[in-house]
Amino acid sequence: MPHPTREFLLGPLLKGVSRSFYLTLNILPAGMRDPIGLAYLLARAADTIADTSLIAPxxxxxxxxxxxxxxxGAPPDTETLRRLETEVASQQTQSDEKALLQSLEPALAVLMQLSESDRRAVRDIVSTLSDGMEFDLRTFPDEQSGDIVALPDWSALDRYTYLVAGCVGEFWTTMTYAHLPNTLPHPADTMMARGIAFGKALQMTNVLRDCGKDLRIGRCYFPADSLASFALTPQDLLAPANSVRARPLLFSLIERSLPLFREGLAYLCAIPALSLRLRLACLWPIVIGLETLLLLARNEAWLDPAHVSKIKRKQVYRIIARSIVLAPSNRALKRWINGLIGAIEEEIRGRSAH
Incomplete structure (x- = not known):
């Protein structure tokens, strides 16, 4: 393929591989967009490599x-680039994923064009995210094996959610302090901790939403000790008919996620009202995440991969429209988000009583 330009990489290609996240990227202030977009591209390439199940782990x-x-910073070697082309890119059914893997050299060249501080931050976040992918490859069996492995305990799940998403909240906060000085309040450590919790909240939502698909490739992110406390095994979760029986497990994990979303709300409300783009970029994933948890709490077949709890595109558009009106007001945002949390808690209470 022709040598892609920086504009193509951070424009059409980024849009093609990031899908819904592109909404968030596109609303970001200009200075933050390039390093965050490039970090996303490099992490997405790593994730594509890690998820290509036709290749042995x-x-x-x-x-x-x-x-x-x-x-x-190591120079790419021709042999490994060729292997990526022949072993991984050739397996991709999505043309954008294939183009991304074929664009690694120019993407790495764009990385070298960033400022030193941005380059260091992008390297750190991609390294940490790849640690999470390495964790998956070393922890879980080959997708073709038919085996299932569960994480041992909550601390393992907590570590995993940091490696694949909590670190993104940390990176996002670093970028904000670097490119929008005096936007976030101090102490920075407080905002970093809130950013990490925010990222973990979103990943917990992904874990719950995608469990039916993950279980069928041998990955049970639900802690084994939690499963045991509800008299469940990973194999039990493979049967969609067990969705009601396993609902107390679902509810317990949703309840663990809600305090993380409250930290996300605190993060959001700490952003000045005039920083509307940054507010919207944080608001959308919070609301979409909570709407997803509400669907999960109501889903009688939540273990069935054919009945995934995913909000519709038109609902996303309604969220965007409403957010533009409410984003400048902390009071309105708290009412909206706390209302969603309350609806989830009420749903859990009502269904737990039956």
Whole structure:
């Protein structure tokens, strides 16, 4: 393919691979958009490598670690680039994913064009995210094996949610302090902690929403000790008919997620009302995440991959329209988000009583 330009990489290609996240990226203030967009591209390339199930996990791990080294500054070697082309890119059914893997050299060149501080931050976040992908490849069995492995305990799930999403909240906060000085309040440590919790909240939502699909490739992110406390095994969760029986497990994990969303709300309300773009970029994932948890709480077949709790596109558009009106007001935002949290809690209470 022709050598892609920076404009193509951070424009059409980024839009093609980021899908709904592009809404958030596109609303960001200009200075933050390029480093966050590039970090997303590099992390998405790593994720595509890690998820290409037609390649054995050890081979995927080797390619993932090579990409991590390139992001850290090592020059890409021709042989590994060729392997990415023949072993991974050729397996992609989505043309944008294939184009991304074929664009790694120019993407790494764009990384070198960033300021030193942005380059260091992008390297750090891609390294941490790839740690999360390495965690998956080393923890769980080959997708073709038919085996299922559960994480041992809550601390393992908490670590996982940091590696794949909590660190993104940390990175986002770093970028905000760097590119929009005097926007976020101090102490910075408080905002960093809230940003990490915010990211974990979103990943917990993903874990719950996608469990039916993940279980069928051998990945049970629900802690084994939590399963045992509800007299469940990972194999039990493979049967959609067990959705009602396993609902107390679902509710317990949703309840663990809600305090993380409250930290996300605190993060959002700390952003000045005049920083409307930044507010919207944080508001949308909070509301979409909570709407997803509400669907999950109501979903009688939540373990069935054919009945995924996913909000419709028209609902996303309604959220965007409403958010533009309410975003400047902390009072309105708290009423909206606390109302969603309250609706989830009420749904859990009502269904737990039956």
């Amino acid at each position: 050890p081979q995927r791990l080797g390619l993932l670690l090579a990409l991590r080294e390139w992001v850290a």
